Amino acid sequence: MSSVSGLGKRARLAAAIEKLGGWRFLEHCAARPGLAVLNYHRIAHPATDPLYRPIISATPQEFEAQMILLKAQFEIIGHDELVDMVVGGVRVKRPRILITFDDAYFDQFEHAAPVLRRLGIPAILFVPTGFLERPRLPWWDAVSWCLRHTRKDRLEFTYPVAIRFQADPACGYEAAIPTWIARLLAARPFDEDRLNDELERQTQVDPQPSAIVERLFMRVDHLRGWVDAGLAVGSHTYHHPRLTDLEPQQRHWELIESQRWLARVLGTPIPTLAYPFGTSDAVDEPTKAMARACGYQAAFAFEGGVNRPQTLDRWAIRRFGVGHADTTSMIRGRLASLLAFGRTVV
Numbered sequence: 341m342s343s344v345s346g347l348g349k350r351a352r353l354a355a356a357i358e359k360l361g362g363w364r365f366l367e368h369c370a371a372r373p374g375l376a377v378l379n380y381h382r383i384a385h386p387a388t389d390p391l392y393r394p395i396i397s398a399t400p401q402e403f404e405a406q407m408i409l410l411k412a413q414f415e416i417i418g419h420d421e422l423v424d425m426v427v428g429g430v431r432v433k434r435p436r437i438l439i440t441f442d443d444a445y446f447d448q449f450e451h452a453a454p455v456l457r458r459l460g461i462p463a464i465l466f467v468p469t470g471f472l473e474r475p476r477l478p479w480w481d482a483v484s485w486c487l488r489h490t491r492k493d494r495l496e497f498t499y500p501v502a503i504r505f506q507a508d509p510a511c512g513y514e515a516a517i518p519t520w521i522a523r524l525l526a527a528r529p530f531d532e533d534r535l536n537d538e539l540e541r542q543t544q545v546d547p548q549p550s551a552i553v554e555r556l557f558m559r560v561d562h563l564r565g566w567v568d569a570g571l572a573v574g575s576h577t578y579h580h581p582r583l584t585d586l587e588p589q590q591r592h593w594e595l596i597e598s599q600r601w602l603a604r605v606l607g608t609p610i611p612t613l614a615y616p617f618g619t620s621d622a623v624d625e626p627t628k629a630m631a632r633a634c635g636y637q638a639a640f641a642f643e644g645g646v647n648r649p650q651t652l653d654r655w656a657i658r659r660f661g662v663g664h665a666d667t668t669s670m671i672r673g674r675l676a677s678l679l680a681f682g683r684t685v686v
């Protein structure tokens with residue numbers, strides 16, 4: 341994870357290059373065909389949000405500024421053009437951008453959908469359908485909520501890993517949140533109900549506060565509103581597991597159940613999938629083959645980089661995440677350099 345000062349330097353460098361016309365020059369040069377896919381999570385205010393802040397991609401104002409910039413500078417494709425490209429073999433002759441969202445947080449519907457609709461920008465939202473059917477705080481948000489609200493000055497967890505934290509007099513457990521999230525990511529798979537019990541016992545805070553749970557994720561009517569806005573929906577499995585942790589039968593159920601659920605409530609086929617977590621340890625060849633056998637036509641990973649026509653893997657399309665420390669100038673520069681050189685310079 342980059343340090344705050346490192347991000348500040350990168351933001352200043354990106355602004356300086358933009359001022360000198362560097363990004364415009366790169367955009368002009370970036371004529372090689374390729375597809376760069378951006379991934380957004382929550383659209384919210386990181387300074388005051390009570391949940392897991394690193395998955396906030398932008399504030400509503402920053403998101404709108406980014407969409408205005410992308411629309412002005414790049415050709416943005418949607419779901420149907422993507423399927424034409426990967427299934428129909430339609431070769432793009434120029435660089436293209438695709439915008440995706442993961443997890444179906446309500447703030448994506450509240451803040452992103454109106455901007456996309458107004459600007460006429462297509463996008464795909466990947467939905468872990470269990471989050472809608474049985475709303476609850478996912479473990480990364482439950483951990484953040486409990487550590488931010490506990491009054492205890494020492495915590496000693498034993499599940500799924502043994503770890504102790506001491507409250508900092510100035511900032512409580514803020515520094516402990518990323519530490520424990522990283523340890524939990526490394527400890528997967530673990531039982532989420534058991535983690536909730538452990539959180540409640542140690543912090544004396546309810547890890548599933550009903551007032552937050554009720555409005556954290558979209559409901560079916562929001563999903564229908566998303567589609568009515570001209571935006572597309574894909575599957576993100578049911579429980580949002582790392583698929584490579586699961587036995588084949590359970591992995592198949594995760595892939596097929598979410599696809600069926602979405603097709604049923606939206607009345608449309610669901611040809612695209614995004615693997616939860618999406619890193620190289622979460623996507624393997626058997627999982628790709630299973631996605632294909634379930635009737636998907638394309639699947640997205642979470643490895644950065646640009647997708648060139650000759651190297652595009654339709655079962656692990658590359659995406660890069662937008663973080664709330666990324667300025668519009670950094671995003672513009674990252675896309676221009678990715679499309680021109682295949683790598684980012686800021």
Ligand SMILES: [Zn+2]
Nearest residue numbers: 442443616617
């Ligand atoms: Zn996700």
